[in-house]
Amino acid sequence: MSASRPSAPIEMESSQSPVPLELTGNQFRRIAELARREFGLELGEGKQHLVASRLGKLMRQQGIFSFRDYYQRIEQDATGGALVELIDALTTNHTSFFREQAHFDFLVEQVFPDWKRSGPERIWSAASATGEEPYTIALLAREYFGAESSSLPQIVASDISTRALAAARKGIYREERFQGVLTPWLKKHLLHGEGHWRGWYRMRPEILAMVQFHRINLIEPLPEMGSFAVIFCRNVMIYFSRETQELLVNRLAACLQPGGYLFVGHSESLSGIRHPLQHLQPAIYRKRGGRR
Ligand SMILES: C[S@@+](CC[C@H](N)C(=O)[O-])C[C@H]1O[C@@H](n2cnc3c(N)ncnc32)[C@H](O)[C@@H]1O
Structure with missing residues (x-):
């Protein structure tokens, strides 16, 4: 981790965005x-304009034209729905199939072979965004173990963004999303x-059925989910403070079974x-114990 951590993942706005509503310091x-x-x-401070632009869009849709009123609405909303909309507007769900290929090579070459003996294991994709990461795992597992195998892993996928989760559950992607990986297999x-x-393209029903999606906020105490043989927690911690990262990594470690891997x-x-x-x-950690 470099000393200068980037601030939260907010994409650049298009030049055609309406004039942002005024957001004071x-x-x-x-x-x-x-x-x-x-x-x-x-x-970070540099995000003020982008926050104004992102939230301004959401506020306009709701007929709110001042940040004072907007903040008040969040405070008064006991359902938490306004907070969900805030995080949906602020986060960037950038991801892709087979992103950071080395992890998937490791999974297929070093991890899956053991599961032929041990039987089905569980994998958690802990910031799954729009689903490309957990579906990459499901596709590889299906190909590796075959349709009838009793070793097919169960995949839990989670994110904080309800918008990203809704897209992920559908499992439908434009051809361009597969960027050159659309091989016959x-x-x-x-x-x-x-x-x-x-x-x-849509994931076949048997691929969809391998992945269960949940909404989980990684900075809160994690729900009871049992233990996992592998956890993917990629490209989300970079936006957290060092203290939050440490807390999260220790919580994730507690969810790993002995010998389990964190990517x-x-x-x-x-x-x-x-x-x-x-x-x-690089970027692969293992919990002590287990068979190896
Ligand atoms: C850049 S994407 C990473 C997706 C995927 N893991 C990858 O590496 O391609 C980061 C994801 O983290 C999610 N996220 C941000 N803060 C979170 C939090 N506190 N709890 C859970 N997910 C969070 C965002 O909604 C977003 O979908």
Whole structure:
């Protein structure tokens, strides 16, 4: 982890965005503090304009035209729905199939072979965004173990963004999302759209059935989910403070079974964080114990 951590993942707005509503420095700091407290997001000062633009869009849709009124609405909303909308508007769900290929090579070459003996294991994709990460795992497992295998893993996928989760559950992607990975073996597991759906692919039902999606906020105490043989927690910790990262990594370690693996993003590193895991190779950690 470099000393200068980037602030929260907010995409650039298009040049055609409407003029942002006025967000004063104080109002920005209140929103940044809320995002840090509720979701662990670190919004650096440089993000003021983008926050104004992102939230301004949401506010306009709701007929709110001042950040004072908007903040008040969040405070008064006992359902928590307004907070969900806030995080949906602020987070970027950038991801892709086979992103950071080395993790998937490791999974197929070093992890799956053991599962032929041990039987089905559980994998958690802990910031699954729009689903490309857990479906990549499901596609590889289906191909590796075959349709009838009793070793097919169960995959739990979670994210904080309800918008991303809704897209992920559908399992429908534009052809461009597969960027050159649409090889014949992969196509076997996808349904090709026709007519109106030309240019789109959908995961086959048996792939969809391998992944269960849940909404989980990684900065809160984790729900009871049992233990996992592998946890992917990639490209989300980079936006958390060091303290939040340490807390999270230790919670994830507690969810790993002995000998289980934690994969973090390649631009994330656990150096300087106190944790019980063994560093195996870049962005791959292992919990001590187990068979190996
Ligand atoms: C850049 S995406 C990473 C997706 C995928 N893991 C990958 O590496 O391609 C980061 C995801 O983290 C999610 N996220 C941000 N804060 C979170 C939190 N506090 N709890 C759970 N998910 C969070 C965002 O909604 C987003 O979908």
